[in-house]
């Protein structure tokens with residue numbers, strides 16, 4: 001994992017928590033399938049992938065929501081410094097595994113520069129806001 005700020009101990013605890021959730025999901029799937037129709041290994045693997053996708057969606061959605069809530073209502077434009085209101089747009093986020101997650105992304109529009117920009121994930125983030133390329137069809 002790249003530049004993660006969580007301790008190995010915390011990660012181990014999170015893994016154990018996810019294992020307990022997986023156990024619960026597996027027990028429920030076994031009850032749902034019933035004893036007269038046992039799942040073969042391919043079915044089990046497919047079910048586990050569905051559960052894992054749900055864990056990924058819940059985890060990333062919660063982390064992004066926490067970061068968005070930490071943003072002030074206005075952010076300075078990276079070009080001219082004008083304070084611009086933070087708005088949210090919905091767009092799917094495709095993660096490394098190929099899974100698409102619903103994303104409620106913060107975005108600002110500078111009326112002076114007539115550009116959109118993405119505020120940094122957190123007020124204390126050291127990274128600069130990222131400018132979005134000009135979108136001539138936008139007309140704002």
Ligand SMILES: [Zn+2]
Nearest residue numbers: 077080110113
């Ligand atoms: Zn500006």
